[in-house]
Amino acid sequence: MSNIETARSICPDTHRITGVVYIVDDDESVRSALVSLLRTVDLEVEAFHSAEEFLAAPKGNGPACLVLDVRLRGQSGLALQKSLLTTARDAMPVIFMTGYGDIAMTVEAMKAGAIDFLTKPFRDQDMIDAVVAALQRDAERLEATRSLVETRERWNALTPREREVLSNVAAGLMNKQIAARMCIAEVTVKIHRGQAMRKMNVRTVADLVRSVVALGIETRAR
Structure with missing residues (x-):
């Protein structure tokens, strides 16, 4: 040296x-x-x-x-x-x-x-x-x-219904489609979606998708 x-x-x-x-x-x-x-x-x-x-x-x-x-x-x-x-x-x-x-x-x-x-x-x-x-x-x-640890903690803090809504959002479904799939009112989807997005600290669907992908959560628009 x-x-x-x-x-x-x-x-x-x-x-x-x-x-x-x-x-x-x-x-x-x-x-x-x-x-x-x-x-x-x-x-x-x-x-x-x-x-x-x-x-x-x-x-x-x-x-x-x-x-x-x-x-x-x-x-x-x-x-x-x-x-x-x-x-x-x-x-x-x-x-x-x-x-x-x-x-x-x-x-x-x-x-x-x-x-x-x-x-x-x-x-x-x-x-x-x-x-x-x-x-x-x-x-x-x-x-x-x-x-990633913080994101997983936020995801785990969601209710089962909130996780289901966000999984469908991340799969590219519209609120009306999610409501039909989950057999709930569209307004209920909007409420769960808003609450869950705040809990996940994401503002856009793109941010949500990145978080879901990072967590390895499977999403499919069936």
Whole structure:
């Protein structure tokens, strides 16, 4: 890596980037250099010498990414990546680094979900860019998850009749058609529809459809 003292002047604006960068590399000099580099741009960093040490450490629930050496003593980086697929943090973005990478290894890592693969020695800016992109990606993922949880809670708070009305609305049926299908008055459909849309915090049918699709609710205009 190049001189880390220049990192702050060449890196993108990271003052709004939050999260933790986990580093796993059995080379102490590499770990130290990466910790210093990333801290110069005000990122929170935790470093580990092995996959086992990383797995044993507590993890937060906020945005995070993993900078991982492919070749580690004990459990390899690729093996660690695969093991993470069975944990609660399975979606944590992984940036691989190696001094011995080859095409097959890169393909295997990418297929397992790695978002970048840097060959040592790499430029400081390449690592910073990769980490910033990974943290932004994880923040967006967590926000999407939070939003989906809130949407599901709103849906579950609806009455069965309200859910049925909205399912029909999302299927493209008009109020009159919904009334005929449900054997209720059209005015009753309008009342349920208005109340349910407010509860779901959606203003348009397009917003409703996006919410229903995100929840995986099947709608069919039979």
